Amino acid sequence: xxxxxxxxxxxxxxxxxxxxxxxxxxxxxxxxxxxxxxxxxxxxxxxxxxxxxxxxxxxxxxxxxxxxxxxxxxxxxxxxxxxxxxxxxxxxxxxxxxxxxxxxxxxxxxxxxxxxxxxxxxxxxxxxxxxxxxxxxxxxxxxxxxxxxxxxxxxxxxxxxxxxxxxxxxxxxxxxxxxxxxxxxxxxxxxxxxxxxxxxxxxxxxxxxxxxxxxxxxxxxxxxxxxxxxxxxxxxxxxxxxxxxxxxxxxxxxxxxxxxx
Numbered sequence: 385x386x387x388x389x390x391x392x393x394x395x396x397x398x399x400x401x402x403x404x405x406x407x408x409x410x411x412x413x414x415x416x417x418x419x420x421x422x423x424x425x426x427x428x429x430x431x432x433x434x435x436x437x438x439x440x441x442x443x444x445x446x447x448x449x450x451x452x453x454x455x456x457x458x459x460x461x462x463x464x465x466x467x468x469x470x471x472x473x474x475x476x477x478x479x480x481x482x483x484x485x486x487x488x489x490x491x492x493x494x495x496x497x498x499x500x501x502x503x504x505x506x507x508x509x510x511x512x513x514x515x516x517x518x519x520x521x522x523x524x525x526x527x528x529x530x531x532x533x534x535x536x537x538x539x540x541x542x543x544x545x546x547x548x549x550x551x552x553x554x555x556x557x558x559x560x561x562x563x564x565x566x567x568x569x570x571x572x573x574x575x576x577x578x579x580x581x582x583x584x585x586x587x588x589x590x591x592x593x594x595x596x597x598x599x600x601x602x603x604x605x606x607x608x609x610x611x612x613x614x615x616x617x618x619x620x621x622x623x624x625x626x627x628x629x630x631x632x633x634x635x636x637x638x639x640x641x642x643x644x645x
Contacts, residue, residue, distance in 0.1 A: 418578065419552065419553055419554055419557075419575070419576065419577045419578060420554075420577060420578050420580065421443065421444065421447060421515045421517070421575075421577045421578070421581075422447045422450075422582075423554050424515070424554055424557045424558070424561075424575060424577065425444075425447055425448050425451060425486075426451055427554060427557065427558040427561075428557075428558055428561045428562060428565075429448075429451050429452070431561070431562055431565055432454075432456075432457075432484060432565075433454070433456075434456075434482065434606065435456065435481070435482040435483065435484045435511075435565065436456055436458075436471075436474050436478070436481050436482070436483045436484070436598075436601070436602060437454075437456055437457045437458065437483075437484045437485075437486065438458050438460055438467050438470050438471040438474070438483070438484075438485050438486070439457070439458070439459050439460065439467060439485075439486040439487075440460060440464065440465075440467045440486070440487055440488050440491045441459070441460060441461045441462065441463070441464055441491075441522065442488070442521065442522025442523070442581070442585065443488075443521055443522050443581035443582055443585070444486050444487075444488055444515060445459035445460075445461070445587065446581075446582045446584075446585050446586075446587060447581075447582055448486065449587050449589065450582065453589060455597045455598065455600065455601040456598065456601040456602075457594075457598070458470075458594060458595075458598040459587070459589075459594060461591055464490070464491050464494055465491045465492070465493075465494030465495035465498070466491075466495060466498075467485050467486070467487050467491060468485050468487060468492070468495065468498040468499075468502060468512060469495065469498050469501070470485075471483045471484075471485035471510065471512075472498075472501065472502060472505065472507065472510065474602065475507035475509050475510040476505065476507055478509075478602065478606070479507070479508075479509055480509070480606050481509060481602070481606040482509050482510075482511065482565060482606075483507070483509055483510050483511070484511045484513060484565060485510070485511070485512050485513065486513050486515070487512060487513065487514045487515070488514065488515050488516070488517070488521075489514065489515070489516040489517065489518065489519075489528050489530045489536060490519070490520040490521075490522075490523075490528050492514055492536055493528055493529055493530075493534070493536075496539065496543075499539060499540050499543035499545065499572075500543045500544065502543070502545060502570060502572075503543045503544030503545045503570075504544070506544075506545075506569075506570045507570055508568045508569045508570060509568075510570050510571075511561070511564040511565050511567075511570075511571050511572075511573070512540075512545075512564075512570075512571070512572040512573070513561055513564070513573050513575070514536055514572065514573065514574045514575065515575055515577050516530050516536055516574055516575065516576050516577065517576075517577050517578060517579040517580075518530045518531035518576075518579060519531065519579045521579055521580075521581045522581065522585065525579065535550075536574045537549070537550035537572075537574040540572045540574070545570060545571075545572050546569075546570075547564070547567065547569055547570065547571040547572065548571075548572045548573075548574070549564075549571075549572070549573050549574070550573075550574045550575075550576075551573060551574070551575045551576070552575070552576045557573065557575045560573045561573055
């Protein structure tokens with residue numbers, strides 16, 4: 385089962401593996417659609433303000449970070465496939481807080497059992513957004529099983545998730561994602577996007593800093609405004625910490641006053 389790459393009225397039929405590779409090379413999206421993950425993220429960025437957001441590693445994390453980091457964003461590095469599992473834990477522990485997991489096809493395929501577990505517990509405060517570019521973009525661009533016919537939306541439905549939507553353009557994604565975030569039920573959105581990513585995967589955020597600030601953000605009540613960045617102490621000028629010694633100087637006898645005897 386292959387597909388076509390089109391530009392204008394010209395279309396070329398390609399085998400499944402070639403489809404993903406050529407689409408990335410010529411700047412077309414999967415199936416001919418030009419849909420960028422970064423644009424989709426920008427469209428819903430404001431809607432994520434009051435949610436606990438967990439992303440996978442790689443391009444998704446970098447592109448969300450580039451839009452503006454928030455304390456309620458956690459980028460799950462070095463744990464491919466487990467963003468939905470971590471998000472499920474947060475959703476079950478904090479049922480009054482909306483949890484949004486931003487995933488990718490490669491990660492979901494590495495942890496298909498995560499979909500069945502989500503369906504089993506069905507947290508009503510959980511929205512699962514999956515970007516499917518049919519490739520392992522962040523580790524070399526190798527094609528995934530979705531490039532050869534696997535359908536993540538159908539798999540999610542088969543796992544038992546009732547509210548699943550497949551979208552193929554930015555407008556449908558934004559509308560469906562906002563509906564999933566607002567809905568009082570488990571929802572899954574699968575969006576076909578281009579197999580392109582950021583020029584660099586560098587992020588000026590240490591893993592430990594992200595871990596601790598995210599934990600602090602989860603301690604705030606869901607209705608409170610989350611801080612844009614963790615609180616930091618005010619810098620102080622170099623010099624003595626106190627104006628006077630904190631320990632009294634011991635009283636040594638004055639040699640001049642000692643008794644000569």
